[in-house]
Amino acid sequence: MVLPVVRRVGRSLLVVLLVTMGVTLLLSLAPGSVAEVVLGPDATPETVGAMETQLGLDQPLWGQYWDWLTAAAQGDLGNSPVTGQSVSTAIVERLPVTLQLAAMALVLALAVAVLLAVASAVRPGSPVDRLINAVSSVFLSVPAFIAGPVLIYFFALQLGWFPVTGWSPASEGIGANLRGAVLPTVAIALTEIAAFHRLLRTDLIGTLGEDFVGAARAKGVSGTYVMFRHALRPSSFSLITLAGINLGRLIGGTVIVETLFTLPGLGQLLASAITSRDVVTVQGIVVFIAVVYVMVNMLVDLSYGLIDPRVRKAAKA
Amino acid sequence: MSDERPPEAVSTQPLLRVRHLRTHIGTPRGTVRAVDGVSLEVERDQALGVVGESGSGKSVMARALMGLLPPRSASSGEVFFQGRDLLSLSRKEQSEVWGKQIAMVFQDPGRPLNPVVRVERQLTEGMRRQLGVGRSEARGRAVGLLREVGVPDPERRLRNYPHELSGGMRQRVVIAIALACEPDLLIADEPTTALDVTVQRQILDLLRRVQRERSMSLILISHDLAVVAGRTDRVAVMYAGRLAETGSTREVFDAPRHRYTRALLAATPALDHKRHTPLRLIPGSLPDPTELPEGCRFAARCAHAAEECLDLDPYLAPVGADHHVACANPAAAPTAPTTLASGGDPLGR
Numbered sequence: 065m066v067l068p069v070v071r072r073v074g075r076s077l078l079v080v081l082l083v084t085m086g087v088t089l090l091l092s093l094a095p096g097s098v099a100e101v102v103l104g105p106d107a108t109p110e111t112v113g114a115m116e117t118q119l120g121l122d123q124p125l126w127g128q129y130w131d132w133l134t135a136a137a138q139g140d141l142g143n144s145p146v147t148g149q150s151v152s153t154a155i156v157e158r159l160p161v162t163l164q165l166a167a168m169a170l171v172l173a174l175a176v177a178v179l180l181a182v183a184s185a186v187r188p189g190s191p192v193d194r195l196i197n198a199v200s201s202v203f204l205s206v207p208a209f210i211a212g213p214v215l216i217y218f219f220a221l222q223l224g225w226f227p228v229t230g231w232s233p234a235s236e237g238i239g240a241n242l243r244g245a246v247l248p249t250v251a252i253a254l255t256e257i258a259a260f261h262r263l264l265r266t267d268l269i270g271t272l273g274e275d276f277v278g279a280a281r282a283k284g285v286s287g288t289y290v291m292f293r294h295a296l297r298p299s300s301f302s303l304i305t306l307a308g309i310n311l312g313r314l315i316g317g318t319v320i321v322e323t324l325f326t327l328p329g330l331g332q333l334l335a336s337a338i339t340s341r342d343v344v345t346v347q348g349i350v351v352f353i354a355v356v357y358v359m360v361n362m363l364v365d366l367s368y369g370l371i372d373p374r375v376r377k378a379a380k381a
Numbered sequence: 382m383s384d385e386r387p388p389e390a391v392s393t394q395p396l397l398r399v400r401h402l403r404t405h406i407g408t409p410r411g412t413v414r415a416v417d418g419v420s421l422e423v424e425r426d427q428a429l430g431v432v433g434e435s436g437s438g439k440s441v442m443a444r445a446l447m448g449l450l451p452p453r454s455a456s457s458g459e460v461f462f463q464g465r466d467l468l469s470l471s472r473k474e475q476s477e478v479w480g481k482q483i484a485m486v487f488q489d490p491g492r493p494l495n496p497v498v499r500v501e502r503q504l505t506e507g508m509r510r511q512l513g514v515g516r517s518e519a520r521g522r523a524v525g526l527l528r529e530v531g532v533p534d535p536e537r538r539l540r541n542y543p544h545e546l547s548g549g550m551r552q553r554v555v556i557a558i559a560l561a562c563e564p565d566l567l568i569a570d571e572p573t574t575a576l577d578v579t580v581q582r583q584i585l586d587l588l589r590r591v592q593r594e595r596s597m598s599l600i601l602i603s604h605d606l607a608v609v610a611g612r613t614d615r616v617a618v619m620y621a622g623r624l625a626e627t628g629s630t631r632e633v634f635d636a637p638r639h640r641y642t643r644a645l646l647a648a649t650p651a652l653d654h655k656r657h658t659p660l661r662l663i664p665g666s667l668p669d670p671t672e673l674p675e676g677c678r679f680a681a682r683c684a685h686a687a688e689e690c691l692d693l694d695p696y697l698a699p700v701g702a703d704h705h706v707a708c709a710n711p712a713a714a715p716t717a718p719t720t721l722a723s724g725g726d727p728l729g730r
């Protein structure tokens with residue numbers, strides 16, 4: 065058990081290194097610097113140059129990266145040259161919004177997808193299955209930047225059920241918080257529902273063909289029982305894997321949806337940091353995302369053991 | 382063959398009475414006539430063996446009895462079980478029969494048990510549903526069942542997952558599950574093919590033992606005559622979707638009349654044949670089930686085929702008190718009563 069974990073952490077560290085290096089390189093290739101952004105269009109080349117020197121931007125690239133890396137390794141992600149705020153604080157401040165969105169979207173997507181997949185798999189090729197497949201194809205091909213405005217138009221502007229944009233923190237009342245979270249959650253969840261549904265439907269159909277499913281039916285238990293108590297669990301490996309990957313992605317920030325609904329989450333932080341060439345903030349977020357990915361992946365691996373006792377046994381051996 | 386029953390038969394009705402059962406399966410190659418007019422009876426307390434080569438339609442028939450039909454298939458005929466025609470039941474009525482009245486051990490399924498569910502739930506879910514017993518009572522019954530089928534340390538086994546048991550133990554659990562709701566009839570379709578020879582014998586003897594102890598009826602299906610020989614009261618020999626010969630096991634083995642039964646017996650390896658080999662028993666093979674010949678379906682392989690065998694489709698006709706044969710040119714009944722000479726188990730298994 066120990067060696068794989070060590071190997072895995074090592075691999076993850078390598079990934080973090082490469083990604084942050086790549087980000088530094090990419091942002092350095094883009095024209096302009098954070099100093100120009102901070103000082104505005106009226107700044108003279110001299111003041112810009114002075115600020116760049118102060119921030120160390122005149123140093124060679126690998127030197128800048130090395131400085132950032134040694135500080136980051138000690139837990140200091142630095143301060144944003146744009147806002148002056150500590151990057152860790154900024155991330156922690158934005159995190160609740162993104163976490164809440166990610167969790168809500170994932171739970172919603174899983175719940176709906178499981179029901180749809182079950183309904184599909186009962187009779188593959190039936191009208192119900194075909195209808196669900198068609199809807200799911202639509203969901204899959206409609207990106208959030210289209211689904212978002214459509215949802216806003218109908219449910220916020222026309223029906224007025226939900227606020228158009230904005231975020232009300234949970235500390236200022238759960239009701240308002242949830243109302244504000246509904247549309248962005250749905251906008252995120254639609255694609256996830258479609259992806260989860262496809263995957264689980266296929267796996268369920270496979271499992272339903274297994275001998276033990278027929279044997280369970282022959283005990284006289286109901287079809288619903290067989291579906292949920294026999295077929296679902298052994299069919300959910302790929303689903304859990306995909307859900308884990310997507311959870312990691314969602315915690316990294318849902319840039320489009322957060323921007324559309326003007327939600328103060330990580331995605332928005334990342335987007336604004338990129339436009340203002342705020343390399344320090346971008347790198348901080350990238351490191352955070354990478355760490356989340358690694359953790360989620362480990363959780364996914366652990367969950368295999370919960371699903372299937374044979375995995376537990378293999379892990380012990 | 383007529384379907385009318387004498388009025389007094391109602392009270393002495395057999396447990397299972399199958400009349401002209403047909404199950405035809407639509408395939409891209411044509412209609413497979415897997416079961417094509419089978420009539421048989423199983424009395425209470427009785428074990429019926431069904432034997433026949435691979436592909437003769439045993440499994441399709443067994444499943445049809447339960448109402449478990451393959452996709453794109455059509456069944457006709459009657460399956461009277463305790464006075465009800467099982468073929469005309471709704472899905473819901475069927476599930477009330479399953480487990481409680483008829484239980485089935487399916488033919489060598491790779492995984493008859495759910496690998497991610499503990500033995501306890503797999504053993505108790507049927508009775509909790511069908512008999513309405515509570516959790517702790519179901520658990521107690523489960524322990525008793527495991528003990529009955531010879532699983533040592535049943536309390537501990539309940540907490541096991543299937544992969545933690547040996548193949549033989551798993552099959553015992555499968556049988557315990559089938560017995561859980563105290564069925565009146567147990568259908569065991571080749572219950573031992575995946576097991577090694579010693580374990581096979583143990584499981585088969587176990588089936589016969591519980592059948593007797595529980596006063597249950599049993600249909601034991603096998604392609605191997607020796608499996609059925611000492612463990613059933615009656616036997617039905619199946620060929621190409623039909624029954625060739627039925628009768629008391631003793632009589633069919635000692636004095637087989639159908640040419641196919643004879644050939645099958647002659648080709649069956651004697652006792653203690655080392656490896657369990659599903660031999661190609663008789664030269665030639667079963668006719669294509671999508672294009673069954675007119676006349677006797679065994680004619681192409683029969684050394685005694687006569688003219689009339691090719692046009693007349695022989696039907697089961699009585700040749701003894703409880704002995705029916707569907708053969709136009711049956712073997713002569715043995716003159717000497719060989720029955721007396723042949724001890725308990727005709728094939729010594």
Ligand SMILES: Nc1ncnc2c1ncn2[C@@H]1O[C@H](COP(=O)(O)OP(=O)(O)OP(=O)(O)O)[C@@H](O)[C@H]1O
Nearest residue numbers: 406413415434435436437438439440441451604670
């Ligand atoms: N689902 C199905 N679809 C099409 N044909 C089938 C199906 N199931 C069985 N058959 C065909 O029906 C015939 C009878 O098959 P069945 O499985 O009942 O034979 P069997 O006597 O049980 O043989 P075995 O000893 O191999 O188990 C065979 O020709 C088989 O190919």
Ligand code: SF4
Nearest residue numbers: 677680683690708709
């Ligand atoms: S009916 Fe004729 S062909 Fe068929 S088994 Fe009897 S003798 Fe052989």
Ligand SMILES: [Mg+2]
Nearest residue numbers: 439440441488
């Ligand atoms: Mg079979």
